[in-house]
Amino acid sequence: MNVLSAPALPHGLPPLSDELKTHLDQVNAALLGHIERAGGFLPFDQWMHQALYAPELGYYTGGSTKFGSNLPTGDFTTAPELSSLFAQTLSRQVSQILHDSQSVAILEFGAGSGALAQALITELRQQGIEPEYSILEVSPDLRERQQQRLAPLRAHIQWLDRTPDDFKGCVIANEVLDAMPASLFTFGQDGQVLEVGVIAADQTTARGLPAPFYLATRPAPEHLALLVAERLEPQPFYLSEINLQAEAWMRSMGTWLSRGAAILVDYGFPRHEYYHPQRDQGTLMCHFRHLAHAQPLVLAGLQDITTHVDFTAMADAALEGGLDVLGYTTQARFLMNCGIANYLASPPADNTPAVQQQWAHTMSSANKLLSEAEMGELFKVLLVGRHMTTPLLGTLSGDRRDRL
Ligand SMILES: C[S@@+](CC[C@H](N)C(=O)[O-])C[C@H]1O[C@@H](n2cnc3c(N)ncnc32)[C@H](O)[C@@H]1O
Incomplete structure (x- = not known):
């Protein structure tokens, strides 16, 4: 030693x-x-x-x-904590996965403060989708905080103690692999x-x-x-x-994700x-x-x-678990493909200071999410799944699977 x-x-x-x-x-x-x-x-x-x-x-x-x-x-800020823009944009990918897997089930791992769940459920309901949302959180302290924050949406959410035996739908893990x-x-x-x-x-x-x-x-x-x-x-x-x-976690997803896809967002690189x-x-x-x-x-x-994520290792582990690797790209490209620009296209006509301040905050969040110098390039999105029939929206352009 x-x-x-x-x-x-x-x-x-x-x-x-x-x-x-x-x-x-x-x-x-x-x-x-x-x-x-x-x-x-x-x-x-x-x-x-x-x-x-x-x-x-x-x-x-x-x-x-x-x-x-x-x-x-505060110690650090994650994308869902910046504003609801991340969840709103992500909802487009989530709804495509739900449609393709003929399910309304969403399983979020490591939901942190509950910010993503809150904004995502709200957005999906506005799109006419009533999701059945599950959260698997290893921290009892955070689970309690999530339950407090999400109390008004309680009817839509259940907290799980372990992974389901069989799951069809959309899995989400934002900044979980790195933890x-x-x-x-x-x-x-x-x-x-x-x-x-x-x-x-x-x-x-x-x-x-x-x-x-x-x-x-x-x-x-x-x-x-x-x-x-x-x-x-x-x-x-x-x-x-x-x-x-993290590799074992990815492999094990192959034992319970029977139809659908997982959206894994984190900072990291391909192995080389x-x-x-x-x-x-x-x-x-x-x-x-x-x-x-x-x-x-x-x-x-x-x-x-x-630690940053070795996305080659995560993709290999998914393949070993019998899943397909459906896409891999930067966060900026993923959000652009999911139509983030649509949410930014029309500034509010209402000139009251509160509304304008909110808009300025949204624009500054967009900059953080997309900018190469902030989260846009370092953060990646890996999509893995099983029995999906349509190419996934988030990696329709700029798919970097060949770099893994
Ligand atoms: C960096 S925080 C990210 C929180 C949240 N997803 C966000 O983006 O704000 C990591 C989260 O993952 C949780 N976590 C870590 N390992 C986990 C695992 N194996 N299963 C479920 N949650 C896990 C932590 O307790 C924490 O909630």
């Missing part, structure tokens, strides 16, 4: 309240217990799972998740694949550190070493990720870009109060930890 790096405090970190410090101490103590029970080395995916999803302590399960753009409280725990790896001098994990700092050094942990390496277990070796050449001083949980030699520090990012940094060991339980 070799130490890889010590934690460092990210620059610009806002001061923590006493309440947050107490929570952080509790999470760190629980993580030290996990490291000890794992024999002194906790593989990074298990660390990430605990830091994000440990009951009552994790970022998504302990009340810490802060969606939205509001400083000082699934990933394994980290690097290479030894002889090209051997090394698994990255977390070890406890001893008591004397821990006092000088912002968190009582180190990142460390050990030879990767055989299955991980083989998968990494299949995907990229060993390179010196190279750190990256592989998300086996993901494992580009220049991306030698991987894609792991943490978010706390709109401060993005790459220090996963600090602020455990208080900050979001994510």
Whole structure:
């Protein structure tokens, strides 16, 4: 076992309240217990799972998740949080999938604050579709928040505890794959694949550190070493990720999605870009109060930890699960294909300040969703499914499946 790096405090970190410090101490103590029970080395995916999803302590399960753009409280903003424009545009793709699969069932994974469900159900009902909406949310805290927000639509929504045995309709997961725990790896001098994990700092050094942990390496277990070796050449001083949980999730969709399609939206790349030699520090990012940094060991339980998505791996896993890969493109192209321009074509005639302010907000959201410098290019949409008979609207032009 070799130490890889010590934690460092990210620059610009806002001061923590006493309440947050107490929570952080509790999470760190629980993580030290996990490291000890794992024999002194906790593989990074298990660390990430605990830091994000440990009951009552994790970022998504302990009340810490802060969606939205509001400083000082918001941590990050997702497309549905920007405005209802994303959901309105997405509704065109959803309704095509429902029509083709002869179903009105929608299953949303990881619904966050419930913003997408709220806007999407409202929009579909205006189009004359009464959806049967299900949400599968792993965080009890977020599930409760969703139930509060969506109380007026309660008759249309059910919360599931596990995936259905058989599902026909439309599946949606916006920024869910990136929140699934990933394994980290690097290479030894002889090209051997090394698994990255977390070890406890001893008591004397821990006092000088912002968190009582180190990142460390050990030879990767055989299955991980083989998968990494299949995907990229060993390179010196190279750190990256592989998300086996997300791949298993994609594969398992093939066991229950009997007719219909899934819309998977997330930030990421095809494999040749993901494992580009220049991306030698991987894609792991943490978010706390709109401060993005790459220090996963600090602020455990208080900050979001994510990795970008290897869309080639997701498409391969879908194929292994017996699904078809129906389309892959950028978020900007997907939204344009779904007619986002129609929603922006006619400014409101009403000149009252509230209406004009709302319109300005919609235009600024459109810019964020579409701009190459913001979400338009980095975010991708992968469409997978089974027994679909018509080409999907969202990738009718600009389909990049050939790049996967
Ligand atoms: C980054 S948030 C995105 C929330 C929301 N979709 C949005 O776009 O605002 C990730 C969400 O995925 C949930 N999540 C993570 N893994 C999941 C899984 N395997 N099944 C269902 N939900 C999951 C988290 O609890 C959280 O609600």
